[in-house]
Amino acid sequence: MSGLYTDLYELRMAASYLRRGLVGPATFSLVIRALPPERGFLVAAGLADALTFLERFDFDDAELDYLRTSRSLPDDAVQALRDLRFTGDVWAVPEGRMVFAGEPLLEVTAPAAEAQLVETALLNIVTHQTAIASKAAxxxxxxxxxxxxxxxxxxxxxxxxxxxxxxxxxxxxxxxxxxxxxxxxxxxxxxxxxxxxxxxxxxxxxxxxxxxxxxxxxxxxxxxxxxxxxxxxxxxxxxxxxxxxxxxxxxxxxxxxxxxxxxxxxxxxxxxxxxxxxxxxxxxxxxxxxxxxxxxxxxxxxxxxxxxxxVSADAPYLDSAYKLVTFGDRPVMKLSPGKVTLPGAKQVFRGAGGGADVIGLRTEVAPPGHTLLLRPVMAVGQRLATTDEYGPADDVAAARHRFDDDLARLPEPTRRVYDPSTPEPTISPALQRLREDVLGALLDRRAAERLPVSG
Amino acid sequence: MSGLYTDLYELRMAASYLRRGLVGPATFSLVIRALPPERGFLVAAGLADALTFLERFDFDDAELDYLRTSRSLPDDAVQALRDLRFTGDVWAVPEGRMVFAGEPLLEVTAPAAEAQLVETALLNIVTHQTAIASKAAxxxxxxxxxxxxxxxxxxxxxxxxxxxxxxxxxxxxxxxxxxxxxxxxxxxxxxxxxxxxxxxxxxxxxxxxxxxxxxxxxxxxxxxxxxxxxxxxxxxxxxxxxxxxxxxxxxxxxxxxxxxxxxxxxxxxxxxxxxxxxxxxxxxxxxxxxxxxxxxxxxxxxxxxxxxxxVSADAPYLDSAYKLVTFGDRPVMKLSPGKVTLPGAKQVFRGAGGGADVIGLRTEVAPPGHTLLLRPVMAVGQRLATTDEYGPADDVAAARHRFDDDLARLPEPTRRVYDPSTPEPTISPALQRLREDVLGALLDRRAAERLPVSG
CATH class of the missing domain: 3.20.20.70 (Aldolase class I)
Known part of the structure; x- marks a missing residue:
């Protein structure tokens, strides 16, 4: 009972992946693209509910019947959903940590259909709770x-x-x-x-x-x-x-x-x-x-x-996105105006002494004196235990300690209630190179694709 | 299972009423005091969920245990909640109807403890859904x-x-x-x-x-x-x-x-x-x-x-209130700055040909050519069946017809998306008289109450 907590298009895409044997694995990255006005930082929240959702994700008989009788999906697609569970891996920023624009809060790697189906709920839960925690902070x-x-x-x-x-x-x-x-x-x-x-x-x-x-x-x-x-x-x-x-x-x-x-x-x-x-x-x-x-x-x-x-009255939502960053072995990105994404599974490196974070690839080694913000929190659909020095990534008391810790290191201009300054993470050289490579290939293909109609 | 879906102070007040035999009946009126900027009207919504909440309201063993072990309430008070159900009457504006500032969307008449305990959930449900319906409209x-x-x-x-x-x-x-x-x-x-x-x-x-x-x-x-x-x-x-x-x-x-x-x-x-x-x-x-x-x-x-x-981004909440308007036989009001209330159980009279509504007492006869906006929707804790020509007050299809009907009669300046005009309901002479009477008595008492300290 939870399979229908999704947009219909996720179900249609998932059914199409399954029918075509497009099993991925796909990695999706959940990021806040930009901070609202009057926000110097965000506070990661929602992971506990997100993991509970993933653990329980399935389709019960009533849900499958609805999909069939409403003709929302073809019968073979409905059949394919019957035994589907979330079997993927999740890396995430533990709750309570401060995060900044463009930093992944959560990354899912799973068979494409699974990763796609959970998009709506993950975005919903993490966007809402992060918006509220940030306002309350x-x-x-x-x-x-x-x-x-x-x-x-x-x-x-x-x-x-x-x-x-x-x-x-x-x-x-x-x-x-x-x-x-x-x-x-x-x-x-x-x-x-x-x-x-x-x-x-x-x-x-x-x-x-x-x-x-x-x-x-x-x-x-x-x-x-x-x-x-x-x-x-x-x-x-x-x-x-x-x-x-x-x-x-x-x-x-x-x-x-x-x-x-x-x-x-x-x-x-x-x-x-x-x-x-x-x-x-x-x-x-x-x-x-x-x-x-x-x-x-x-x-x-x-x-x-x-x-x-x-309701986070002055910023009741965040500009969040859950974007495909790798499919199979292939890093991907999109070019929609104002929504260009960074390819590849990522990590955020935070310096001990303050200063802006570095967004890099998950495979990179941390720069000296930096710690890893994203931690593994789920493997093969199973929730993992403690992940950092404060305790479980999704525990309220541990999250409170993490927040206090980040708060103590926050520079004064970012602490201001009125007109705070917002640290901008930098992009690691390795991620920048990957981005240029993928972009170059896409632009070449786009030029080629245009020929049939315009020619 | 729902008794704890309330603010703790509701439980404390309810326990105190019960201990003291303050059974009321109390009437509470749920109103939106003022419209947000850029709203010419609101659309009533949330009644279906509100009535479902009232029908199911009770305390299960786990909830009673929590109240006892957390020492949130004295033991006798917890005991008194065990068999409590919502046994009151509800009048409400059917879903889909347009409403304006100061018009009751819903009125509850019930033993004081019951009416008090359901405040938090009723406000939450009706405020949220009315805000969204109004934005979507x-x-x-x-x-x-x-x-x-x-x-x-x-x-x-x-x-x-x-x-x-x-x-x-x-x-x-x-x-x-x-x-x-x-x-x-x-x-x-x-x-x-x-x-x-x-x-x-x-x-x-x-x-x-x-x-x-x-x-x-x-x-x-x-x-x-x-x-x-x-x-x-x-x-x-x-x-x-x-x-x-x-x-x-x-x-x-x-x-x-x-x-x-x-x-x-x-x-x-x-x-x-x-x-x-x-x-x-x-x-x-x-x-x-x-x-x-x-x-x-x-x-x-x-x-x-x-x-x-x-999220109704430009107005993510409404200035709603659930205010005591009668206790026993006594009409009441409060004088808090900016939050003065109108005493007594009410009705809203809507003219067939457009024009501003009249807010009056429930006991008043409708002015000629006017219909009653509030309808009985629950009696002695039981949901009532159909209430107007479109069908049940809490049915989606009926609500859609009601909205279309009100929309067709809405004057052009109120329909504007930018800078709409907002009709202001008038207060009936009988309600005005009652307000003056209650206000006069309160001011007399306030003067008398001050003496012990200031004298």
Whole structure:
């Protein structure tokens, strides 16, 4: 059950390869061709779901019946899919690593039909999760040391997208999520307090706060802006005293001028001796708003970041491609305007001391002091175990360490939230030579092919 | 299995309501507060998935165990969730109808805990699918009579998002999708031909085209831009003749100056007598690019629309809210800056002859010549059958008729792709009076509440 999670053209091409004995092996390279505006780097994510998809890839009877009865494919082609599984090899950049334009995030080598059939899902999963992790990473950069909480569940693109967002934001250092199912699924810290509707369900704010604090007396966070924000802070202080709440309380500001309200709330809380009370801000936040709040010196301890992070609002997709780079022994490339590809299976070499990466051929030896970014993660359709010093390539905790590691080495101009600089990887001499060879052969053939019609 | 598809605060609030016997009933109203830039209207979508979610809402043992062992909720609260189901009533705008800012798309009346617990999922589903249907509808407006095909699967936010996108685009009149699973799930027409990788898998373009047309001899569409677009068109013509293909062929242009290439391709095809050949354009298209191509007179018969539609790139979320409007017998509203709500269960009245809608109370009688936009779709947790003259409120074919019907009546300034005008619904006198009454009472209470701290 997953074989139909693909574009119909993948099925038609795969059927044609199988019928013609075009078994490849083919290597496809998944790259982000260019970074969106206001992105200095991307953060690799989605590998765990991608590998799970590949492991489970098959066609069940209902799917085969659909293909037959809908006449989407000829009967012999449907028959050929019955026993098809993904039996290929995968190299990938472990989750959490920073990546740049043109660097392969993942490379598949498999019989042509298999490699083709999984294109749609691999592109979908890796593009989405990398876009979100990259956006969330910018919130982390903006927040300085403040905590970040994923509040995006209600406005992601469907319920499953929310799971991916919670996980991607955890990879780049979000402290918690509001998403309960994601908490269970990935072992993330889950937090949550009250909404405006809770306050409105009581005759007045004071009775709502008292009820909530009675039911949840530790780490109670009061949502204070239902009627009047600073009035709400005062009520929260009263209730905290009245109920003699022991742990530090929090107040959440969800609307209005957050910088000004945070300062005023801090004064009220401190004046009443609640110096350990935390101020949480939320409401339409993203890395730009957070950077502005931090820049203004607003005394905010934690940010709830929702929709704009959860859909990567200013760059909701990436310019990703899954391109054939070798077929059999033959390196290939295409020449479509703006979409010219680099031939051959690749590797990315990263220098220990910073500086731009080198994109080369997988068969090349790493330049001195450089490590290999792509690691083998699947062989003959089987997931491989640990791949680097942090742990499995698709584990959240390991990914978080990798991200922290890359973040620590990121040059300042690339860390900027506004107008960051974007390191451009260089191409190794060996890859450049291969590219010129393949290009020359293609141009010769193109000239020859034109003759029959134009002549 | 679905109870954890919610923000933790919903669970905490629900547990508190249950413990305190706050059974409501509560009515929540799901509205889009304001339209994004460049939107003259929205198209209601997501109801089918929303109702399925409500029907299946429950907590299985594993979910209850997680809540207990993670200490997310006290034990008595976990116990109280064990037998909880959604037993409420739902009124909603049927899918496919155009809606405007401030109009409820859906209203839930249920015991407070139930109504609260389903907030996250309902907002998520309806916001996402309405955003996509609205974006796709603009592609329909731009395309004139040309066919539209959903090509978005590879870059939606996850695999499940792609299903919702295929369905939403079908509602607004897309002719087909490339998404095979969506085709099966929703009975949509699925189309697909070849990718660049297919062409590159053969020694040359000519042998690739010949192989594909041999395997798929009817309605063959050749992707012509792998090496050189017009060279590809000539090769497609040669192969069509050589194989004596009977049905009309097509050529797909996927890069470069599509307007110029379409004119040149049309000339080549016509000159060779292939006047029934179709020209398909794709590659980074959205309603703006389509409008420009149509405006330039480019002879394009069909548009493949992918990523930008599938993520609603210029407006990837909507300013949606799920707000408490009555609790028990008491109408409620909140005063948070920029988020003031209208109290009471509502109805939207639409005039037969066009003109702005009227938002009123559900108990009001429709003004003469107006019909009711919100229909009962669920009662006591049970889905209801047909609700209007087109069929079930959550059926794709019925939704498509509703959309066509609303589209036919849409005034020209609202149909524009660039800078459309946006009709603003008016508020009925009865709803205005209720709002003033509730507001007055709230302001009085706020003044009274301030005294203890400030005095």
């Amino acid at each position: 910018r919130c982390r950069l903006a927040a300085g040391g403040a905590d970040l909480v994923d509040f995006s569940f209600r406005r992601t693109h469907g319920l499953e997208a929310a799971m991916a967002v919670a996980r991607a934001s955890a990879i780049v250092g979000f402290a918690a999520t509001s998403n309960t199912e994601a908490g269970r699924r990935y072992g993330l810290r889950v937090t949550g307090t009250m909404a405006h509707s809770y306050v409105e369900s009581f005759p007045d704010e004071r009775s709502a706060f008292a009820a909530f604090a009675t039911d949840y007396p530790t780490d109670t966070v009061f949502l204070v802006d239902t009627y009047d924000t600073l009035g709400g802070v005062r009520t929260a202080i009263d209730v905290t005293r009245q109920l003699r709440l022991s742990g530090p309380i929090g107040v959440r500001l969800d609307s209005g001028d957050l910088a000004r309200l945070a300062v005023a709330a801090r004064q009220l809380l401190d004046r009443e001796g609640l110096t350990d009370a935390r101020i949480v801000a939320s409401g339409g936040l993203d890395e730009y708003a957070i950077a502005d709040l931090v820049g203004s010196g607003a005394p905010i301890d934690a940010y709830g970041v929702g929709t704009r992070m959860g | 603009r592609c329909r407006l731009a395309a004139g009579g040309a066919d539209l095909v959903d090509f978005s699967f590879r870059r939606t936010h996850g695999l499940e998002a792609a299903m919702a996108v295929a369905r939403a685009s079908a509602i607004v009149g897309f002719a087909a999708t490339s998404n095979t699973e969506a085709g099966r799930r929703y009975g949509l027409r699925v189309t697909g031909t070849m990718a660049h990788s297919y062409v590159e898998s053969f020694p040359d373009e000519r042998s690739a085209f010949a192989a594909f047309a041999t395997d798929y001899p009817t309605d063959t569409v050749f992707l012509v831009d792998t090496y050189d677009t017009l060279g590809g068109v000539r090769t497609a013509i040669d192969v069509t003749r050589q194989l004596r293909l009977s049905g009309p062929i097509g050529v797909r242009l996927d890069s470069g100056d599509l307007a110029r290439l379409a004119v040149a391709a049309r000339q080549l095809l016509d000159r060779e007598g292939l006047t029934d050949a179709r020209i398909v354009a794709s590659g980074g298209l959205d309603e703006y690019a389509i409008a420009d191509l149509v405006g330039s007179g480019a002879p394009i018969d069909a548009y493949g629309v992918g990523t930008r539609m599938g």
